[in-house]
Amino acid sequence: MLRSILIAAAALGCLTLSASPAFAAAPPYYPPVEWIPAAAGNYSVGRGGAAITTIVIHETDGSYLSAVHWFQNPRSHTSAHYLVRAWDGAIAQFVAESDMAYHVRSANPYTIGIEHEFWPRYGIWHTDAQYRASAQLTCAIARHYGIPIDRQHIVGHRELPGQDHTDPGPSWNWDYYMSLVRSCASSRAEGVARATSFQPSELDGAAKGPLVFGDQNPNVALLQWNLAYLGFMNADDLTAGSGNFGSLTRDAVSSFQTAKGLEPTGDYGAPSVAVMVTSLSGALAGLPTISLDVGLEQDEVTQVQTALNTLGYMDLVTGYYGPMTLDAITRFQQDNGIDTTGMYDSVTRMALAVELKHAREAAAAAQPVPGDATPELSPSDPLFRTLSLLTQ
Numbered sequence: 001m002l003r004s005i006l007i008a009a010a011a012l013g014c015l016t017l018s019a020s021p022a023f024a025a026a027p028p029y030y031p032p033v034e035w036i037p038a039a040a041g042n043y044s045v046g047r048g049g050a051a052i053t054t055i056v057i058h059e060t061d062g063s064y065l066s067a068v069h070w071f072q073n074p075r076s077h078t079s080a081h082y083l084v085r086a087w088d089g090a091i092a093q094f095v096a097e098s099d100m101a102y103h104v105r106s107a108n109p110y111t112i113g114i115e116h117e118f119w120p121r122y123g124i125w126h127t128d129a130q131y132r133a134s135a136q137l138t139c140a141i142a143r144h145y146g147i148p149i150d151r152q153h154i155v156g157h158r159e160l161p162g163q164d165h166t167d168p169g170p171s172w173n174w175d176y177y178m179s180l181v182r183s184c185a186s187s188r189a190e191g192v193a194r195a196t197s198f199q200p201s202e203l204d205g206a207a208k209g210p211l212v213f214g215d216q217n218p219n220v221a222l223l224q225w226n227l228a229y230l231g232f233m234n235a236d237d238l239t240a241g242s243g244n245f246g247s248l249t250r251d252a253v254s255s256f257q258t259a260k261g262l263e264p265t266g267d268y269g270a271p272s273v274a275v276m277v278t279s280l281s282g283a284l285a286g287l288p289t290i291s292l293d294v295g296l297e298q299d300e301v302t303q304v305q306t307a308l309n310t311l312g313y314m315d316l317v318t319g320y321y322g323p324m325t326l327d328a329i330t331r332f333q334q335d336n337g338i339d340t341t342g343m344y345d346s347v348t349r350m351a352l353a354v355e356l357k358h359a360r361e362a363a364a365a366a367q368p369v370p371g372d373a374t375p376e377l378s379p380s381d382p383l384f385r386t387l388s389l390l391t392q
């Protein structure tokens with residue numbers, strides 16, 4: 001019993017751990033970055049009141065690792081905020097955006113510097129992965145500070161006044177890079193437009209029929225999560241992707257039909273739909289019956305946020321469907337193999353019901369077993385309070 005409490009406590013610990021301060025401060029629309037702090041003498045804390053207005057593109061003329069070592073070497077007096085690796089586009093961050101990296105002399109106070117691994121002498125060229133990762137980062141920075149997406153505000157090191165560097169050279173494809181940054185920014189604008197014109201619709205609980213072997217659509221995904229809730233499918237089998245009516249699903253439908261006294265055909269038709277509706281009654285209690293998307297502020301959003309909070313996807317419950325909720329829903333969908341729309345829909349609702357059920361079962365399993373000889377926790381122990389919250 002003590003062991004299971006310790007496991008529950010360890011799991012809780014993971015949920016409340018936070019990343020390094022600079023990383024945690026990044027808005028959710030930033031791409032993932034690895035935090036590798038520069039040596040203390042290679043940047044200044046703060047920017048002396050200057051506003052961030054310009055993003056500067058650099059080339060390393062050296063390997064990724066040599067750049068990392070250079071920024072970590074206190075004698076270099078050099079740094080950049082970010083470095084993008086050539087072969088896979090991985091991004092490392094060395095200096096918080098609120099601090100001044102040493103990369104462009106007198107332009108340091110108002111710029112954010114992005115280095116790009118590039119070393120043609122040793123066969124390291126710019127790659128598509130690198131362009132795309134860097135464009136996502138620039139798009140996010142521009143959004144964060146309201147920087148216009150044009151060549152006056154997204155510039156090369158060589159283009160700033162008073163520099164003796166010539167990077168980026170002719171290999172850097174400005175037209176391609178700016179088109180990637182612009183398309184990222186315009187898909188964001190479409191998201192906002194979609195939010196303002198969004199009309200909630202009624203959500204399905206049980207999947208609609210008929211569905212048969214070979215079908216491929218979101219309604220199949222809903223059926224699979226229905227079956228997972230009732231224990232006829234393993235939710236872990238769905239995390240790789242749902243929506244395909246294959247042999248696993250056919251077998252699960254047959255088991256469901258046998259258990260409910262129907263003929264086990266493996267096809268999900270009208271009789272199965274009717275039994276599914278009754279079997280799921282109560283399953284979705286507390287989860288809103290309408291679809292939700294960015295921009296809404298209402299009680300239903302609070303309900304979804306509460307569920308996401310219980311499952312460790314959100315820290316705050318605000319009732320407003322903003323970037324934090326969008327990010328939490330998106331991550332939940334990714335983790336569960338659901339189309340990552342960022343919207344609360346029928347499939348997401350059913351998957352939330354499944355994961356909440358599993359969380360409740362896990363919490364119940366962590367409870368002391370009656371007759372267990374291990375001493376009980378005192379109610380004043382913080383662990384006791386945490387566990388009772390979990391099992392409420």
Ligand SMILES: [Zn+2]
Nearest residue numbers: 058157165167
């Ligand atoms: Zn440079």
